[in-house]
Amino acid sequence: MPRPAVAPPESHVETACPLDCPDACTLNVTLRGGRITRIDGSPKTEITRGYICAKVRGFHHRVYGEDRLLFPALRNGAKSAGTFRRYSWDEALDLIAERMLQIRAEYGGEAILPVSYGGSNGLLTQDTTDAMLFRRIGASRLLRTVCAAPTGAANLGLYGKMASVSYEDYPEARLIVLWGVNPGTSGIHLVPFIKEARKRGATLVVVDPRLTSLARQADVYLPVRPGTDLVVALALHRYLFEEGHADWSFLQEHTEGADALRERARPWTFERAAEVSGVAIETIRAFANLYAKSVPALVKCGWGLERNRNGGSAAAAILALPAVGGKFGVRGGGYSMSNSASWNIERTWLRDPEPPTRAINMNHLGRVLTDPDGTPIKMLFVYNCNPAVTMPDQNRVLRGLAREDLFTVVFDQVFTDTAQYADMLLPATTFLEHYDTAKSYGPVTMQLARPVIDQVGESRSNPDVFADLLRRLGLSDPADPADDLETMMQVLDGMPEPYGAELRERWSAHPPYNGRPIQFVDVFPRTANSKVRLFAEELDRQAPLGLYGFQPDPATAAFPLALISPASDRTISSTLGELRRPAVRLDVHPDDAAARGIEDGDAVRIFNELGEVRVAARVTPLVRRGTVAMPKGVWRRHTANGLTSNALVPDSLADLGGGACFNDARVQVEKTGKS
């Protein structure tokens, strides 16, 4: 696959979006004189339908923006002062290789920690030559748990990550439940399918602490207190089991552990669930009734509900609902969540086995950098990630990054908040400048992303740079790919057939079951005995109070408000934060604002024992009483004191999967100035 020739004055090129979003859109990029002037959705594909989000419509402002990294650079001032001296790639990579070898000789390979997560979801930007390098040098292993770990653990434990209902089948449902997910912001291409279902008469239920645009349209809305989704789901199970709505023939044939789940659900009456969750008892009852009676009924399990101490059990209880209620076996019925595993792709191109080195949960990055248990971390290699703003306990992370004895490499597209703490900066290509794959995890689609412009500045792709480093370290193998194109070939060769061949031929692969699998007709649990494990033992062992055990709210009299940080329509996690206009606001319910004398636009201080954040307040009934909200993905420049909501987030872990507890921050808010 040759790179495209220099573009004529005006042309259109198709590629695909590999960013961390469920939709993986097909893109139509307009070029003028070899520069991108417009990015839009291709009308040719059923999911994208000719439109994309505003974030990627403006992505060329990142590509050519003033924050773009254009060449390697070495720090030449105080740590975090942000002053650098230009370096050549040779100088930069030689120096990094030398420091790696030095650190390994003095402290062992585990003193090196790669930090990466989700800057792209493509198969090439992560876990190709980068993993070869860090495995061969014996670096500490990073557990990528900042997102989707509890839901992933629950899905794996109950169903072995069975493929789930895709967007195209939503219109078949008569009941759609959106639980902890806001497609109006993330995964926007689901919305037309929900609207189509509504037109055909489907009922919509939304469970969310915020009155999102879809929640405003819902027939039943449950403004659940953060961290209590579990008890609502258990109350539904209790109703199904105890009121004669459980599908016992399905349970006997296809599941195990139903009795244990029933036992754990038994205490959760509607009354008790209402008291704990803050949702009116009539609303929970109406939801349970609807769910019991509707066919096909579809539950979309999102990621908002997992970011707390009960998140894994909540996801498991939600995913168990269609099994207990007998909702499988029809188009549009069952559950819908990440479809990332639908293609059965094993990373066979990664031949090196994982070494038995120390595993570090990325949610503990601040802890590990400031108070190591064992070998200290002496080198951080950061790519596809901006940990200065995305990890819990931000103050501790920043203290760790500021360590003079820590050599930090930041390999990124733009000058992020983490780049400020770098010792060495390396410029990375964007997905418009390199090859990659775009595999959706909402619908079931896979396409190739191809370079539509030459690399900007001296930027290089991830596979290319890590392959180069392998050679400089004397760790390369003749079978290693040399650059991104060769890496792409190895990835395509390693895919189950016919996907690799199809991607080579026509840039997209035909999905299994036409991308519309019916659960328990086309696809079945990928567990050892193909049964749903409603009470998976390993999950029960892992959760502090056992599977489905509810851990109470961590609020105190001093810090009574739950702080949540939902995704926004401006950034993809923190990606594109450099383009977001300054000053985010804290959403506060009018009653909570009045109790504190806060008016719309007032300057406020949000604080707890971990730190404080200063922003302006937006007084709005769109957030439930007792909960305040600040957007996810905020950079330091967006608040008055340079700290984000993560400065208030504990680095405690969810009950399953070691996931982050972003929504377990409990805070107080006080007014500091007039609007």
Ligand code: SF4
């Ligand atoms: S971020 Fe999502 S909606 Fe936006 S272009 Fe990429 S896949 Fe499409």
